[in-house]
Amino acid sequence: MLFEIGQQLDQNIFPLVGNGGIVMPSEAAIPLITLGEENDHAKQPRQNRSKTRPRTRASRRKGETREQRATSAASSIICTSLQDKYIEELDAVSEAYPGTQVWQQQKGMWLLCQSALLPNIMHNATFLCAIPFDPTIRIRSWGFWNGRAWIGPRHTNMPDGSICAFEPSDGTWMPTDSIIKLLDIYTLWGVRHLYLVTFNRWPGAQVAHYAYERLTELKEDELCGCGSLKKRYGECCRPKDLKRNRIADAVKFISLGGASRKPPEAVIRFISERDNPPSIIDL
Numbered sequence: 001m002l003f004e005i006g007q008q009l010d011q012n013i014f015p016l017v018g019n020g021g022i023v024m025p026s027e028a029a030i031p032l033i034t035l036g037e038e039n040d041h042a043k044q045p046r047q048n049r050s051k052t053r054p055r056t057r058a059s060r061r062k063g064e065t066r067e068q069r070a071t072s073a074a075s076s077i078i079c080t081s082l083q084d085k086y087i088e089e090l091d092a093v094s095e096a097y098p099g100t101q102v103w104q105q106q107k108g109m110w111l112l113c114q115s116a117l118l119p120n121i122m123h124n125a126t127f128l129c130a131i132p133f134d135p136t137i138r139i140r141s142w143g144f145w146n147g148r149a150w151i152g153p154r155h156t157n158m159p160d161g162s163i164c165a166f167e168p169s170d171g172t173w174m175p176t177d178s179i180i181k182l183l184d185i186y187t188l189w190g191v192r193h194l195y196l197v198t199f200n201r202w203p204g205a206q207v208a209h210y211a212y213e214r215l216t217e218l219k220e221d222e223l224c225g226c227g228s229l230k231k232r233y234g235e236c237c238r239p240k241d242l243k244r245n246r247i248a249d250a251v252k253f254i255s256l257g258g259a260s261r262k263p264p265e266a267v268i269r270f271i272s273e274r275d276n277p278p279s280i281i282d283l
């Protein structure tokens with residue numbers, strides 16, 4: 001099943017995400033790219049490029065009505081505060097991701113939830129999400145295998161190792177969108193990492209902004225880090241990357257924290273102790 005999901009992602013066909021973060025292959029007969037690519041946040045259906053770099057599109061979950069899910073249209077009349085919006089969604093979040101734990105703070109809230117990823121496997125992904133109520137502050141989240149080992153460093157942000165699952169400029173997910181949609185995107189990111197661990201390659205389109213990152217992390221048979229939906233890295237950007245000043249590229253990448261990505265100590269401590277989460281604003 002994981003292999004089939006990876007094959008579909010390589011064709012830009014996105015799997016289905018069900019309750020509990022269980023991912024299943026899509027029944028779509030044609031790649032989504034043939035339906036037209038949308039970069040306009042207002043258009044539907046939306047298919048955008050992700051910030052963590054993988055292209056992601058959260059699918060509607062089975063058995064869910066449109067009323068159950070907060071849509072951009074419903075939330076574009078931004079309520080007096082994001083706090084009210086997010087808190088109102090918590091019941092739906094708990095139904096979509098059973099067992100989700102919530103810690104509320106004055107300026108934000110923490111969510112700890114689990115995605116099964118695939119049916120009946122030992123691996124699952126735990127996501128710790130710091131969700132500020134201020135829309136100018138970015139949501140940051142971290143993924144852990146079975147709630148313990150950090151998932152990374154592929155497609156994580158520098159330098160704090162937070163999940164990089166879409167490009168913010170593409171409007172894949174906005175603060176006015178639903179939390180469930182965000183968790184679905186993280187779930188697909190987790191499945192891609194499971195595919196990487198299992199088959200030693202990243203499935204589907206991805207974005208890697210730095211030449212040194214592409215050379216050290218991307219496999220030649222993966223879709224290129226320039227976001228190409230057809231060309232493999234080995235036949236696309238790799239020849240150009242090899243001709244660059246690799247020492248200068250490495251120094252730049254390291255100076256940005258790319259070589260030492262890892263979650264902050266406060267996050268590691270909380271995952272270990274499950275006591276009081278750190279202040280979102282301080283973090």
